[in-house]
Amino acid sequence: MNRIERRFKDLAAQGETAFIPYITAGDPTLDYTAELVFELEKAGADIIEFGVPFSDPVADGVVNQEAAQRALKHGVSLHDVVGLVKRLRADTQIPLVLFTYYNPVLAYGAESFADDAAEAGVDGVLCVDLPPEEAGEHKRLLDAKGIATIFLAAPTSSAERLELIARGSTGFVYYVSRTGVTGERADIESSVKGMVAQIKQYGDKPVAVGFGISNPQQAAEVAGYADGVIVGSAIVRMVGELGAVPDMPQRVGAFVRSLVEATKQVEPA
Numbered sequence: 001m002n003r004i005e006r007r008f009k010d011l012a013a014q015g016e017t018a019f020i021p022y023i024t025a026g027d028p029t030l031d032y033t034a035e036l037v038f039e040l041e042k043a044g045a046d047i048i049e050f051g052v053p054f055s056d057p058v059a060d061g062v063v064n065q066e067a068a069q070r071a072l073k074h075g076v077s078l079h080d081v082v083g084l085v086k087r088l089r090a091d092t093q094i095p096l097v098l099f100t101y102y103n104p105v106l107a108y109g110a111e112s113f114a115d116d117a118a119e120a121g122v123d124g125v126l127c128v129d130l131p132p133e134e135a136g137e138h139k140r141l142l143d144a145k146g147i148a149t150i151f152l153a154a155p156t157s158s159a160e161r162l163e164l165i166a167r168g169s170t171g172f173v174y175y176v177s178r179t180g181v182t183g184e185r186a187d188i189e190s191s192v193k194g195m196v197a198q199i200k201q202y203g204d205k206p207v208a209v210g211f212g213i214s215n216p217q218q219a220a221e222v223a224g225y226a227d228g229v230i231v232g233s234a235i236v237r238m239v240g241e242l243g244a245v246p247d248m249p250q251r252v253g254a255f256v257r258s259l260v261e262a263t264k265q266v267e268p269a
Helices: 003-014 030-043 062-073 078-088 102-108 110-120 136-144 159-168 192-200 216-223 233-242 248-264
Strands: 018-024 048-051 096-100 124-127 173-176 207-210 228-231
Touching: 003 018, 018 030, 018 062, 018 207, 018 233, 018 248, 030 048, 030 078, 030 248, 048 062, 048 078, 062 233, 078 096, 078 102, 078 110, 096 102, 102 110, 102 124, 110 136, 159 192, 173 192, 192 207, 216 228, 216 248, 228 233, 228 248, 233 248
Parallel strands: 018 048, 018 228, 048 096, 096 124, 173 207, 207 228
Antiparallel strands: none
């Protein structure tokens, strides 16, 4: 049982939903990212997702694309993000997930990546553009190192594919609440609750919902039926707007605390 699985198990025993913030590693700098991790943990985050900067992030909206570009201008690579995790492990045991595309993993070397990620203390990897049908070797390498392989399920996924994703994922299933790219939205799609229930029919993996959740009201709504609530673009936008000012991590942490409180005040169905 790795840190992700242990955290979901502990939260389930307490009747709580996980709150999972997403930040782009290296935006505005890797040192600021490290500070953000500690502030997000203090704010009550249960798991943290690191977006690995990539030059062609086809699943990301404008906010996340711009954050990736800022990090890339500083030369931040997958090697640097793995190194950051290793540095953080001296001070925190919060579960950390790398949200990446498969090209950086291939450039790194799939086996070397699995070895280094495990040594650094990475808990899970989500390759946005690597479907479970094509992820056999990738999953085998991560499984051997005790790293969770997280797959995306979408509103357009068939029942057969939802079952494949649910059975293939370890750690948790990431349900994309709507079609299209990442980004803030005014409302949560009405179909999300039913889709989460359908995925949960195929096993006991926790289901976390992301894409489009941007405020406490939406976080509370999703917390009523999902095992985890993921917020990315709203946090990434705030980081980008504030930039490298000394109190940026604390101000972002205060915003995340409001999301955590909304999530934790709801009893899961």
